[in-house]
Each structure stands twice: as C-alpha cells, then as structure tokens.
Amino acid sequence: MPPPVITITRQYAAGGSDVARLVAAALDWTVIDNEFVDEVARRAGLAPEEVAERDERAPGLLERLARTLAVGSPELFMTAPAVPRVEPDEAAIVKMTERVIAEAAAHGRAVLVGRGAQALLAQRPDALHVYVVASKPWRMQLAVRRLGADPATAERVVDDTDRQRDQYVKTYYGRQRQDLGNYDLVVNTERLAIEGAAQLIVAEARRRKWS
Numbered sequence: 132m133p134p135p136v137i138t139i140t141r142q143y144a145a146g147g148s149d150v151a152r153l154v155a156a157a158l159d160w161t162v163i164d165n166e167f168v169d170e171v172a173r174r175a176g177l178a179p180e181e182v183a184e185r186d187e188r189a190p191g192l193l194e195r196l197a198r199t200l201a202v203g204s205p206e207l208f209m210t211a212p213a214v215p216r217v218e219p220d221e222a223a224i225v226k227m228t229e230r231v232i233a234e235a236a237a238h239g240r241a242v243l244v245g246r247g248a249q250a251l252l253a254q255r256p257d258a259l260h261v262y263v264v265a266s267k268p269w270r271m272q273l274a275v276r277r278l279g280a281d282p283a284t285a286e287r288v289v290d291d292t293d294r295q296r297d298q299y300v301k302t303y304y305g306r307q308r309q310d311l312g313n314y315d316l317v318v319n320t321e322r323l324a325i326e327g328a329a330q331l332i333v334a335e336a337r338r339r340k341w342s
Contacts (some may be wrong), residue, residue, distance in 0.1 A: 134239020135257040135341045138248040143292035144270035147263035148244055153329035155242045158342045161236050164244040168188040225303055251305035261332055262314040265321035
C-alpha cells in the first residue's frame with residue numbers, strides 16, 4: 132500500500148493554503164504549495180514567476196500557436212548569443228508538474244495544494260481529497276484583507292481565478308473541479324474557521340491511522 136497523501140483543492144481566497152499548512156504541521160507532514168511551482172520552475176529552467184503565469188490555467192490560443200511553431204521549426208530558434216532559447220510549452224510544464232506530484236505522492240505523507248493533484252491522484256487508494264470552500268462575499272473580504280486585492284476588483288479576481296483553475300483541470304484531466312463527488316471531504320472555512328477546517332481534516336487522517 133502506498134504511503135498516504137492529502138490533496139487540497141480550494142476556491143480562491145477560501146484559505147486553502149493556510150488550512151494545508153495547519154494540517155501538515157499537525158501531522159508532521161510536508162506541505163507542497165508555492166514551493167511546488169518553484170520546483171517545476173527549477174526543472175523547466177524558468178524563473179518561478181514565468182511558470183506561475185502558466186500555472187492552473189488553460190493555454191491561450193496565441194501562446195499555443197507560438198510555441199507549436201517554435202517546436203515545429205527548431206531551425207528558427209537555433210541557440211545563438213542574440214537568440215533566446217525556446218521555453219518549454221504549456222503541456223511540457225504540466226508534465227513536469229505531474230512529475231513533481233508523482234514524486235511527492237510516492238514519498239507520501241505530503242499535503243498537496245492545487246495543481247490538479249486531486250485529479251491526477253484520483254485513483255490512489257491512500258489519498259484523502261479535500262475541497263476548501265466559502266461564500267464569495269467572505270472570500271472577497273479575505274482577498275482584500277490578506278491577499279492584497281483591490282476592493283474595486285476583488286469580485287473579478289475571485290471569479291477569474293476560480294474560472295482559470297476550473298479550466299486547467301478540465302483541459303488537462305477532463306474533470307469538473309467543482310464536482311463534489313471528486314472529494315472525500317468538503318470544508319467551509321467561513322463556517323468552521325480555518326483552524327476548525329484543518330482540525331476536521333487532521334481528525335479524518337488520524338481516524339484512518341495515518342498519524
């Protein structure tokens with residue numbers, strides 16, 4: 132039996148990353164969140180912010196065409212002092228991200244946040260899949276208060292980020308991220324508070340004798 136893992140899927144500004152950190156600390160596990168992007172970036176040879184631009188969203192048509200052209204016409208991108216090297220395309224970054232997920236899952240005892248981990252590890256027997264949710268007004272407040280969002284555009288940021296994450300999972304895994312049937316546990320941080328949500332997840336992990 133493979134070692135256990137927990138995946139955290141979250142609505143934007145629902146506090147999912149905070150929940151993940153509390154869960155990992157309580158279980159003495161590893162949490163893989165932003166450092167996830169850094170590791171993929173290291174493998175891709177890109178700056179972390181460049182990978183983050185592509186992370187959890189479906190590729191744009193213009194970008195796809197440009198990168199397909201680059202791959203299909205390597206003679207246009209010969210390495211030379213005046214010519215920048217070709218960056219990996221979106222699909223390559225997704226594959227590298229999947230490799231990081233697979234390596235973390237093989238090691239086990241990790242809390243994986245986002246990046247389609249719940250879809251990639253859907254068939255894994257020792258995985259607890261959690262969806263962290265809250266009402267939009269509450270998430271808008273959190274986005275402004277803790278994430279630095281502009282109050283005038285907070286609703287758009289919340290909606291756009293969730294839409295991009297939904298599209299990422301649909302594009303690469305053919306799954307609906309919002310389908311509650313994908314999860315073992317759905318926790319509402321507005322109702323339970325971030326600490327309460329984390330405690331429920333930890334309690335389930337311990338019930339399964341993972342800690």
